[in-house]
Amino acid sequence: MKQVIGIYPGSFDPVTNGHLDLIHRGAKIFDELVVAILRNPEKDPLFTVPERREMLQEMTKNLPNVRVDEFQGLMVDYARSQGAAAVLRGIRAISDYEYEFQMALMNRKLDSTLETIFMMPAEKYSYLSSRLVREVARLGGSVDGLVPEMVVQKLVLKVKGTK
Numbered sequence: 001m002k003q004v005i006g007i008y009p010g011s012f013d014p015v016t017n018g019h020l021d022l023i024h025r026g027a028k029i030f031d032e033l034v035v036a037i038l039r040n041p042e043k044d045p046l047f048t049v050p051e052r053r054e055m056l057q058e059m060t061k062n063l064p065n066v067r068v069d070e071f072q073g074l075m076v077d078y079a080r081s082q083g084a085a086a087v088l089r090g091i092r093a094i095s096d097y098e099y100e101f102q103m104a105l106m107n108r109k110l111d112s113t114l115e116t117i118f119m120m121p122a123e124k125y126s127y128l129s130s131r132l133v134r135e136v137a138r139l140g141g142s143v144d145g146l147v148p149e150m151v152v153q154k155l156v157l158k159v160k161g162t163k
Helices: 017-029 049-058 077-081 093-110 130-137 149-162
Strands: 003-011 033-040 067-072 086-090 116-120
Touching: 003 017, 003 077, 017 086, 017 093, 017 116, 033 049, 033 093, 049 116, 049 149, 077 093, 077 116, 093 116, 116 130, 130 149
Parallel strands: 003 033, 003 086, 033 067, 086 116
Antiparallel strands: none
16 A cells, blocks of 8 residues: 655744644644755754754654655655655645745646645644744744744743844
8 A cells, every 4th residue: 555655844943833733734644744844055044954853853753654854955856755745835824825826836847746735724823933933032022832842942042142
C-alpha cells in the first residue's frame, strides 16, 4: 500500500500555535508529514535554522508520523526528493489565499503531480503570524498563548539579547 507523504513548508521563525494546529491536523491526514524549514539566505531570521529545528522537533516528538527537516531552493524539488504527494499550506485570510493560490499554480506548473492542500487554522489562530509574534516580542508585549511556552522563553532571551 502506498504511503502518502505531505510536506508542510515554512520559515517557522518562530513556530506559533497556529503552525502547531496545522501540524497536528495534517498528521491526521498524511501517513507521514514532513515539516520542512526553508533555509532562505536572503532573509535575516530571528532564530537560526538549527534553533527552529530543535523547537519543532521538541514540539512534535509525540507525533510519530511527523518528521522535521530543512531545505533550500525550490519546494517542488524538495517535495520530489521526499516522495511527497502533497503540500500542506495554511490560509488565514483572503490575502493569504491570493498569494498561496499563485504559489500553488506555479508549483503545479513545475510539478503537475504535486497537489496543494489548503487548511484553515482554528479560529483563535486566524490572525496569528510569526512576523506579528516577533514584532510583539521585540516591543516587549506578551506572546503568551500565541506560541508554546518553550518558544516564549526563547523569544524573551532572543529579544533581550538584541536590544
